[in-house]
Amino acid sequence: MTGVNELMGQDHEPAARKPRKRRPVVVVIVSLLVLVAVAGAIAFGYLFSLMNSFESKAQRIESVFPSGAARPETSDANKDALNFLLIGSDVRGGSGETEDLPSVPNGGRSDTMMLVNIPGDRSSINVMSVMRDTWVEIPGQGSHKINAALAFGGIPLLVETLEGMFEVPIDHVAIIDFEGFQSLTDALGGVTVNNPRAFTSTGSQGEHFPAGPVLLDGESALKFVRERKQFSDGDYSRVANQQLFLKSLMSSFLTPDTLLNPGRISTIVDEFSPYVSVDEGLGGAEIGQLAVGLRDVRSGDVHAFTLPNRGVGRSADGQSIVVNDPEAVGAIGEALRDDALTAYVVENGIGN
Template structure:
């Protein structure tokens, strides 16, 4: 893999690997591509070598000077991935009272992807970007400011502090890769619950019901938030809806029995992915084989519970953090029972 230096993977001009902003993510490459289990290990390993030769790496993504959460025996074999979509233009688009935050490198989309120890499922938890939390060493801010303040290590440290569990790997995905993935799959189909027009009346219209999306239209679908009364809540739900559609398309028989199509997906998507340097081709292939029985119906998506919208003491519009609910989520992750917790509390989107 190509490699960037430093602790954040960013320099003064934004991401070293791309001029265009990292914005949207569907799921870790581990759970979008490697989940194609049942493929011969040798072929999967070859695919991952192809990925490794094209993807980018960040030298350091984990906090080095602070103690990190330990993994209890109950979840010793589980894996946690942090998947980041970052808007280097400023994240939320809000500027009030943020003069001390660099105008760039905010994490616009954050998903914690939890794979249980028995490899029977994938749990995807979205974290609202405006969630008002304590960022270590910086005080209270929207969580999407952590990336700007201290790069990927500080964002990892912040989220590990919330869920009280270690993050094993990190993936950052450029929105050009998002489009490439969609088009390599030949488009995706989903059932849109709410009609809207992206960007206002002059934009693309998405009717309610079953719709087909190519890369360009899918990007518009998952980015839109201003057309919804609840803003980012519906956008996060649409991102999860799209992610499920990608999973369904990738895991259908037509794709899994077509090595050429799988190779095309890996080839088209890889150049727009940045991962931590510990995620080598052997590890990728091994995880992929271990998940050979997972299908789209085994993917659970939900949003970290919160107390709705509100205002910070300095007047910013925020998503109010729910410490009690977050503690319950953390306990479920520790016990490797996250899917059960989500089902029992009716949290699945």
């Protein structure tokens, strides 16, 4: 399997050797974790079967962690917490601007990144989106949009950049693909979102999404999470819609119709396991153990938010950027190190 160090980025020349195309990866690994947790609550043997399915079908990402660089260490406070880096992949370029986005191993594009924190007590899940244009210090490269880390050094440099910002280790990396929303949404019979603002997606197959509750099928879900051009704040609303859809997706399968139907769970897990790409250290046994720990988590325990920032601005060389907020980064880093991010999010009212 080709490594990921050949990633391309905004305003940079393509790598000399193109990564070998792979099958598209599917949706968010958090969904897999919660589904399998439910299966684990039903029967250990069933959980073991699903873990074997994941182990045999999931794809692996090589070389995701920085080498030769000092990495943050865990402390007694956060030794049981886990942090996942989720990188968004979209073979059709969800932002509509595929030419300036980094390529990922499956031949798609990356314009979304999320840091998922699972506290040591496994009582909740925190999903923090990081705006791709956030202006940060990239180790060895100076100040750039955080997305440029992929261009300069692939996933290892992005991991190093985020670890340097928050001073906590990233334990695992996964690549997700918004194309996967389609199959998972359809498998659930549709997902209802409470759309905060009416809009019509762009393109020849544009679709109108009225304000209020909207039932999305798979194709509509893709349009919903990809759209950005119809919003005056661009990426801000797009990221908010992605978070909204993720929460609604979880709410859809955390229902008796799914939880009490082992066959349905098995079908969903088995269908998208081949499309999940994770680092080599995340195997079926590790996911099974984590899933059992998360068996009591429900949609209300999932907190999705965007890393607070100081709005849109201009870099010294004239680029449109998202201005980083060092105070917010410092506070969230401290909460992560204390294994208290859930309390921080709830107390500051930044999660949804």
